Amino acid sequence: MKNVMLTIEYDGTNYSGWQRQNNAMTIQQRLEEAIKKITGNFSEVIGASRTDAGVHARGFVCNFFTNSKMPSPNFKMALNGVLPKDIVVLDAREVDNSFHSRYHSLGKKYVYTIVTGNNRPVIGRQYVYYFRRKLDIDKMKNACKYFIGTHDFSAFKKKGSSAKSSVRTVKELTIAQEDNLIKFSIVGDGFLYNMVRIIVGTLLEVGLGRFTPEYVKDILDSKDRSKAGKPVPALGLCLEKIFY
Amino acid sequence: MKNVMLTIEYDGTNYSGWQRQNNAMTIQQRLEEAIKKITGNFSEVIGASRTDAGVHARGFVCNFFTNSKMPSPNFKMALNGVLPKDIVVLDAREVDNSFHSRYHSLGKKYVYTIVTGNNRPVIGRQYVYYFRRKLDIDKMKNACKYFIGTHDFSAFKKKGSSAKSSVRTVKELTIAQEDNLIKFSIVGDGFLYNMVRIIVGTLLEVGLGRFTPEYVKDILDSKDRSKAGKPVPALGLCLEKIFY
Missing domain, CATH: 3.30.70.580 (Pseudouridine synthase I, catalytic domain, N-terminal subdomain)
Structure with missing residues (x-):
């Protein structure tokens, strides 16, 4: 065997x-x-x-x-x-026979891709989320720092998630813009159900000016799912790498 | 109207x-x-x-x-x-009512994209041709110059093509490589049936070492379709722009 x-x-x-x-x-x-x-x-x-x-x-x-x-x-x-x-x-x-791809994972990197602008994407539309409204990228970048570190992410997990603990460590969260593409890159030791998509959805609320960057801290502290943004659609999300 | x-x-x-x-x-x-x-x-x-x-x-x-x-x-x-x-x-x-999108076109730009390397592409595979074998890009770039200018492209059109004349002008033909992507960019006043795909297929023969770059000139002069390379598949081809 x-x-x-x-x-x-x-x-x-x-x-x-x-x-x-x-x-x-x-x-x-x-x-x-x-x-x-x-x-x-x-x-x-x-x-x-x-x-x-x-x-x-x-x-x-x-x-x-x-x-x-x-x-x-x-x-x-x-x-x-x-x-x-x-x-x-x-x-x-x-x-080695002792290796288990889930239990032994030390972390994961996800990338979420958004396309902005006046035209919905066609070529490559399967891999991006089209977001038409104007975003303040600087505010969004500013909000990223509140996610970094070890936190209880209860406010950023889908209700009904079965994970025993909601404490996770986000090691990196960056936003890069090139032309009409915005890429969110996140590295953590593990992610709760829908956590990446709710984090990106919350950053969009910041970019739209509905949340201040500092409000992210309040959302985390509240542990209240209803305070964070909506999850962005699945199609823009890509699991880039798993660390061992 | x-x-x-x-x-x-x-x-x-x-x-x-x-x-x-x-x-x-x-x-x-x-x-x-x-x-x-x-x-x-x-x-x-x-x-x-x-x-x-x-x-x-x-x-x-x-x-x-x-x-x-x-x-x-x-x-x-x-x-x-x-x-x-x-x-x-x-x-x-x-x-203006006199405008006709086909008759008044002065030229077109096409881009053909190839992915090389050991792994067939999955994400975005709909838009690229996977070519596993190693290519000599310098030789291919060297061959491009023979296509530039006004030539009888009979050797580079699909048999049964109904165009009255096979004379066309290729204004630009460039090859750019980035990581495992190779992009062929071609601008001309017009293209015969399958002409871009046969030109790229012929350049691949050069890259594989089966044709010398100079042999492209012989193929053009021969006006013989059987001398040129096979057309590459449609999925890698994209009509980028039409000039008026």
Whole structure:
């Protein structure tokens, strides 16, 4: 029995997120189907994260156990031969049997992309959120610092989230603007359900002038979900990297 | 009766090209349907070019005549309200009744995008051609100069092309590489059927070392389609701009 770690990229447009479910296609199911085609046996694939429906990934990590005699690196080409066009294995390697892609993750980097301007995007629209109204980027950048550090993010998690603790550490949060693209980049030790999308939605409220940058601190302190902004849509979100 | 000129962007992935046809969906048909929804009457839309199935455009130009009382610039927002997600009107304006988007075009700019490297692209794969083999970019750049100028491009048009003359002027042809992206940019007074795709395909033969850069001159002189390279796939091609 060996433990194979995969790094994968996927276009989440046509999937109901990572996790296997009844009556909806997911990335996990596609990978498990592909592995079964190659090894002849079902292997459960353990994912580092449960990305939502419509979220994309450039550096998702997962692992599975198999009795296959195929050298682990060869799974890259073998799986790519049977996976659909919207999923690709970037790397396959053997890891210690104790490795668990979710439990051993030290952190994650997400990027959220917004397109502004007068015209809704067409080419590449699957990967960006179109936001027409004018934003004060300096105010938004100013608000970022309040998120940095270790906080109780209860106000920034979707109600019904099952995580035991709402304390997380945000290590980096930056906003970069180039022409009509705005990219939010966030690194943390872990994220609560919808946390990245609610943080970006809250920063948009700051950019619109509805919240002052300093109000972010009040929202955090309140631990009250109703005070923060609305989550931005899934399509602009991409899981860039998982740290181990 | 007024003449309305539209500049549009479209994602050609799900279309059988520009021109209306039976049993296949095209950009022209979608626009004519949208105009009819707004004005109540059918207007034929005259396109500047007949892009192939799967080709994209960021600056396609077309025009139509209408008796509608709506101010011409208002067609932008009105059409965008009824067009599907993969077509957007960037500009609408009234032009002289003598204006014809195809006859009056002075030139066009196309960009062809290739992705190289060990991994097939996933995010954005709809807009690029994945070419795995190693290319000698310097040789390809060297070959570009032979295309510049006024030539008989018979060797670079698809057989069965109905154009009366095969003489065209290529004003610019450049290759830019950034990381694993290679962008071919070409400006000319007009292009024969499949001409851009055959030129790029021929440059790939140069990059692979199968043709010398100088051999491009022999291919042009031969006027023999069988001597040039294969056309590259439509998905990497984008009509960037039409000049008037």
